[in-house]
Amino acid sequence: MIWWLETPARARAERQSVADLAERVNWLRGVRWYLSEGAAFAVDFEIEHNGDSIPLTMTYAEFHPNAPPIVVPRDGSRLSIHQYGAGGNLCLEYRADNWETTITGAMMIESARRLIAGERDVDGPELPSAHAVSLGQSVRGSYFRFLLTLPIEERVKAIEAGQSIEIGIAEKHHAETFTVTIAEIDGVADARAWPAGIRETTKRGHAIRLPQAAAMPAATQVSIAELLGGLGLETLREQALADSGEMDLVLASDTEIAHFYAYDGSQKRYFGRSRILKVAAGSRLPEDYAVLSEKSVGIVGCGSLGSKLAAMLARAGVRKFTLVDDDVMFAANLVRNELGAGAAGVHKVDAVRSRLIEIAGTIDVTVRRVALGGQESADSIDSVMSALRACDVIIDATADAHCFNFCAAVAKESLKPFVWGEVFAGGIGGLVARVRSGHEPEPQAARNQINAWCNGHGVPAPLASFSAPYAAPTATGGPLVADDAEVAIIAGHLARLATDVLTRPEDSAFPAPAYAIGLRAAWIFSQPFETWPIELAGSDPWKVEQDPASVAESLALLRELMPTAFDGHDQSSK
Structure with a gap:
């Protein structure tokens, strides 16, 4: 709806406020209201100052009064330094x-007059500026960007004046932006602006510390060559003057650091200067998450839930994964999976591995294309279970009872924490659980208690089915299907249980070991985001030490199976 038709009283008030201003002051002339192209409410006017007449146009925004009008020079000129380019709108108070919404068009006109007078009255007070530009605003037109970390900046500035050192350059092209950084300097590569291991191109360049008071050159072949010649760097000078070839120079002066580059364009060799982006130091993760980089996580199931969980844990700082899943990614999976369309036709474990590298760079990911609990060879199952046993936490994201049994067996035998979860049929909610030896009952007992808790509400629990784990029938006959947001919510809760058990193994932040989380009004949930904690009984250690009789029996069995191992070692004499 056009605002001035919807609220004609406001439109009349705007016209009246400008008319009142014109009667009150002697510098406002030529007021003319009209509808501009697109039926926008607009007014032409002129501001008189020191004998000059400055023609302006004010056009009201489509969403007025919730957005400010635009005031521009009517002749398309560059009127002020407080202006968005030649002919652009003025940056007013x-x-x-x-x-x-209480600001009127008359107030905008008065602000425009103060801007003009403030800049043209030489003897007047300096015009204050409130022009604050964000980093994103300042670089949105800069497609060549150089990322500079504080440690790299300090090392470049520490180079002896007039000297050049060879450096390693990393560059990448992503989302129509070409980004460069120093990957290695003085043989050290611990201060990169992005993690090593992602898709990038590496090459050699040079960092040069300019002599005191030396100015940065222009981004031209001649200027750069003259600078290098003046420093006595003849080899680099000849490289700059060559007809072709790439070149990267990082120059440090007393006041700034700059990155100059040369590459072969379609018609000629091109020289340019990147926009420097300083990388803020510090971590955005909780301090106790630092231990996650040393932890190993085993995830069984890399579907919708497992793929999101893996990505969340990688962002949290986990750098070692074992991923188990035999399934292949297809386009139909895109509605809920962490993976993109490019992964279609790829085993999910392989595609998730690539996704984790894209997130975190260099990362240790073991993939097993095995259906744990499916029709696999005994050797394969045994090998996967051994790999899971080496992990610090085991996570089942399959919602499959057969797979749960194998994961539970590994957790119980190795005394490793076990975390599992599932999205309820139809996406009405989900279940997340965590058990630890000495704190909660062993996994199978815990699962039985949770199932009993679900059944105890008198309504069958909406546990996921193996054939359609995210869908459930409705009264209308159509399926109710979980969407990406619903799966992501359960994955987030599951990730929190996993990070908690890794960072606080003995002192969990969660008072209950299991939770049912509602996302719709269904089953036992009266509303979305209703959460039911589930208490579990029993906290005995999952494994009982062998008594002397059992140890003796084990040795006797071992002697029967490996008699040669005991040759010369008569146990009965001891």
Whole structure:
């Protein structure tokens, strides 16, 4: 709806406020209201100052009064330094960052007059500037960007004046932006602007510390060659003057660091200067998450739930994974999976591995294309279970009872924490659980208690089915299907249980070991986000030490199976 038709009283009030201003001051002339192209409410006016007449146009925004009008020079000129380019709108006192609906067009005109007078009155007070530009605003037109970390900046500035050292350059092209950084300097590569291991191109370059008071050169072949010649760097000078070839120079002066580059364009060799982006130091993760980089996580199931869980744990700092799944990614899986369309036709474990590398760079991921609990050879199952046993936590994201049995057996035998979860049929909610030896009952007992808790509500639990784990029939006959957001919520809860058990193995932040989380009004849930904690009885250690009689029996069996191992070692004499 056009605002001035929907709220004609406001439109009349705007016209009246400008008319009142014109009667009150002698510098406002030529007021003319009209509808511009697109039926926008607009007014032409002129501001008189020191004998000059400055023609302006104010066009009201489509969403007025919830957005500010636009004031521009009517002749398309560059009127002020507080202006978005030649012919662009003026940056006045009232802008998008401080706009209120009580501000009128008359107030905008008065602000425009103060801007003009403030810049043209030489003897007047300096015009204050409130122009604040975010980093994103400042670089959105810069497609060549150089990322500079504080440690790298300090090392470049520490180079002896007039000297050049060879450096390693990493560059990548992503989302229509070409980004460069120093990957190695002085043989050290511990201060990169992005993690090693992602898709990038590496090459050699040079970092040069300019002499004191030396100025940065222009981004031209001649200027750069003259600078290098003046420093006595003849080899680099000849490289700069060559007709072709890539070149990367990082120059440090007393006041700034700059990155110059050369590459072969379609018609000629091109020289340019990247926009420097300084990388903020510090971590955005909780301090206790630092231990996650040393932890190993085993995830069985890399479907919708497992793929999201793996990505979340990688972002949390986990750098070692064992992924188990035999399934293949197809386009139909895109509605819920962490993976993208490019993974279609690929084993999910392989595609998730690539996704984790894309997130975290260098990362240790073991993949097993095995259906744990499926029709696999005994050797394969035994090998996968051995790999899971080496992990610090085992996670079952399959919602499959057969797979649960194998995971539970590994957890119980190795005394490793076990975490599992599933999205309820139809996406009405989900279940997450965690058990630890000495704190909660062993996995099978815990699962039986959770099933009993679900059945105890008198309504069958909406546990996922193996054939359609995310769908459930409705009264209308159509299926109710879990969407990506619903799966992501359960994956987030599952990730929190996993990070908690790794960072706080003895002192969990979760008072209950299992939770049923509602996402719709169904089953026992009266509303979305209703959460039911599930208490579990029993906290005895999962394994009991062998008594002397059992140890003796084990030795006797071993002697029967490996008699030669005991030759010369008569146990009965001891």
